[in-house]
Amino acid sequence: GNSVTQMEGPVTLSEEAFLTINCTYTATGYPSLFWYVQYPGEGLQLLLKATKADDKGSNKGFEATYRKETTSFHLEKGSVQVSDSAVYFCALTSIKGNAGNMLTFGGGTRLMVKP
Amino acid sequence: DSGVTQTPKHLITATGQRVTLRCSPRSGDLSVYWYQQSLDQGLQFLIQYYNGEERAKGNILERFSAQQFPDLHSELNLSSLELGDSALYFCASSVDRGPGNTIYFGEGSWLTVV
Numbered sequence: 001g002n003s004v005t006q007m008e009g010p011v012t013l014s015e016e017a018f019l020t021i022n023c024t025y026t027a028t029g030y031p032s033l034f035w036y037v038q039y040p041g042e043g044l045q046l047l048l049k050a051t052k053a054d055d056k057g058s059n060k061g062f063e064a065t066y067r068k069e070t071t072s073f074h075l076e077k078g079s080v081q082v083s084d085s086a087v088y089f090c091a092l093t094s095i096k097g098n099a100g101n102m103l104t105f106g107g108g109t110r111l112m113v114k115p
Numbered sequence: 116d117s118g119v120t121q122t123p124k125h126l127i128t129a130t131g132q133r134v135t136l137r138c139s140p141r142s143g144d145l146s147v148y149w150y151q152q153s154l155d156q157g158l159q160f161l162i163q164y165y166n167g168e169e170r171a172k173g174n175i176l177e178r179f180s181a182q183q184f185p186d187l188h189s190e191l192n193l194s195s196l197e198l199g200d201s202a203l204y205f206c207a208s209s210v211d212r213g214p215g216n217t218i219y220f221g222e223g224s225w226l227t228v229v
Contacts, residue, residue, distance in 0.1 A: 032215045034217075034218075036220070042222060043117070043205060043220050043221055043222035043223045044205065044207075044220040045117070045220070046217055046218075046219065046220075049215075049217060051215040089158065093215075093216075093218070102148065102160045102163055102171050102173060103148075103150075103158075103160065103207075103218055104160070105157060105158040107157050108157065108158070
């Protein structure tokens with residue numbers, strides 16, 4: 001079955017530091033890959049996505065590249081801000097037979113950015 | 116604002132009771148999904164509906180059921196509640212069921228079972 005593994009947190013960084021959150025996946029077929037973010041007390045928001053190999057998703061200074069050869073979709077940001085403190089979830093979707101599609105999530109990585 | 120609306124936002128109920136969580140998808144979205152987020156299980160897919168029909172089932176307990184109505188809103192019914200059912204329940208929606216479609220989440224319904 002499908003699975004997503006991401007680095008455990010919490011990740012604690014100082015403001016303006018470089019961020020990498022690792023994400024690897026196992027899936028049949030050709031999944032689409034996503035990063036979602038959950039700010040404290042809020043719901044899940046889509047951060048970025050990539051639907052095929054070598055695609056790069058980017059948003060708000062974050063980016064991730066769909067690497068089929070290493071089955072990875074690592075999240076990066078060059079300079080984090082305190083406002084980036086949140087939990088980040090890597091996820092994938094793939095069609096389940098002729099039925100629906102569903103997101104399979106990683107366990108989430110909590111990021112804490114200190115001023 | 117994702118456009119997915121969930122009610123109620125918070126709910127406290129006793130063990131053995133039954134509750135109904137309601138979801139209105141984004142305008143034009145035909146697929147509705149339900150997810151459960153708990154501390155020990157993380158984010159778990161429960162069930163998906165597409166245009167009124169069940170399309171995929173995940174880790175949904177037999178005590179739980181859902182449906183999608185002709186106006187495309189959905190309800191998740193949780194019965195014989197146990198302490199372990201305390202969690203954040205998310206509804207999400209997408210235009211259709213293709214894997215590349217973005218799935219948008221509501222803000223969730225916090226359920227506390229006491």
